[in-house]
Amino acid sequence: MAGFKRKVFYVGGFDPRGARFYHALAAEQVARFAQLTGEPASVSPRRRAGAFRTDWSILNSTHDVSTEYSFLRWDDIVRKAWIRSPFALAARAWRAYRAYIAHLDFETGKRLGKGPLITLFYPPILSIALPLLLTLIIGGLAAIWLPGSVAFAIGLVAAILISAPLLKKWHAPWLLRFFVFNSELSGGEADPEIEARLDNFAEEICASLDQDWDEIILLTHSNGSILSVPLMVRVLERRGDQMPPNFTLVTMGHCIPLVACRRDATHFHDQLRRLATADFRWVDIGSPPDGAAYFGVNPMAIVAPDPRPRMDLLSPRFHLFYNPETYHKGYANKYEIHFDYLRMGDRRSPLDFPSLMTAARPIDASVAEFRAI
Incomplete structure (x- = not known):
């Protein structure tokens, strides 16, 4: 058995590309991590784990780490919504x-x-x-x-x-x-297919919360962070507001105010207020040059003056970990900047994707190391 066991649930953005693309991206970035650090990390083949879930493992034998990664699929809903x-x-x-x-x-x-x-x-x-x-x-x-x-x-x-x-x-x-x-999504009636999918995701997450993991992460990117709000409400309701201390919500490039700043998004506001009363750990990673994300914004504070979740708002400071010739900057690279959260630069950052997935420590220790740089 691995010395450090991590469970990750991933909810991606508004992207018609599914598990195959993101598995390939993870494998590419973990291989890059192994090359740059000398640590023999690897990604297993994909395996179907449910109607809307695809799993793979991320291993780091140097530190005896096993991360079981569950890609929660809603790309089929995106493809239906993709106006051609x-x-x-x-x-x-x-x-x-x-x-x-x-x-x-x-x-x-x-x-x-x-x-x-x-x-x-x-x-x-x-x-x-x-x-x-x-x-x-x-x-x-x-x-x-x-x-x-x-x-x-x-x-x-x-x-x-x-x-x-x-x-x-x-x-x-x-x-x-x-x-x-x-x-x-903001102003209309609830989409039954999205509501049912979020119910499914909540059941998948809750089934793992009492299992023997050293760390459990709900990781979301871009539009997935908007979905994390109703998803976390569902998880909290099923758990009676009792989240395990090894659980962390991690949002990357969140765009939650896109909905939260709509005056007609009253149901979403209620969900944000519900999150604001709960006790759980939330780490947000947002880059100031990312024009599709809100850097340094606690979305709960838009509707709740004193939110309870323990939240860190961090910039990944990509410029410190990329060489000048490979750093994505300027308007021509806005799309690439928005996906840099899921990549590794030219040097290891404690908060880059493969480092978070292969570290033999919980995310709070990675955040502490990052703050010390």
Whole structure:
């Protein structure tokens, strides 16, 4: 038996890629950890552990560590919600942004972080402004030789053909789908499929809480952190608010205020208030350059003045652990920055993904080491 046994439940973001992609990413990063540290860490093959769960093991023989990793799947729900038609995406985005403008608490949003607000509104602005600008330029040039109506029709077609790959490169369609999904999650009625899936996840987590683990982590990334709020409420209800001392909720790149700052998200506010009364450990890791996440924001404090959970708000300080030539920075790398939480840099950080998964100690010791750097 391993000297240190860890159980991790992972809830990912709004991503149609499933367990196969994230298993490959974990294997790649753990192999990188082994190469950079000299510790022979490895990732086992995937194994199906339930209708909505895929497991694998992460081993570090140097320190006799075994991490049993459970990928809690909701990527099938994402694929159903993935709007493929550009016309349907435009219509749904129009409704979603009308709701954001009507219900978003902009003052609170600006106070918590301007970066995510820019990320919220640049996809629709860019998706309109870029084709319009190109239409005017190309149509205006073509009008020198052709009738105006013909010239601008040609300009419009050319603008769409040029804009589409550029918008995709800048991840504007993905962000539009992400914001549409969360807008509908905020103000509409509860989605029965998501509610049932969260019930399933809660049962999976609760089944492990009294087992013989040295550490239990609920790890969430991006949109998964929004789902962690109703998920934790379910776990607390099933446990009678009694969480084991070896349990920690870890959120990476959380975007919870995207929903919490909606005035019409009353049920979500109630769930945040419910979390604020509970006693459990919460570690948030958010990078200031990550425009899709809220750095240093305790989401419970949006609706509860004195939240009870023991929460650390940490920046991963990626710039300290990457070489300048490999560090993801600038607007062109916003998408990559948002996934750096699940990677390892050029040097080991106590809070990088493979280090957290292979450490022969609980996360509080890793946080303490990180703070000492």
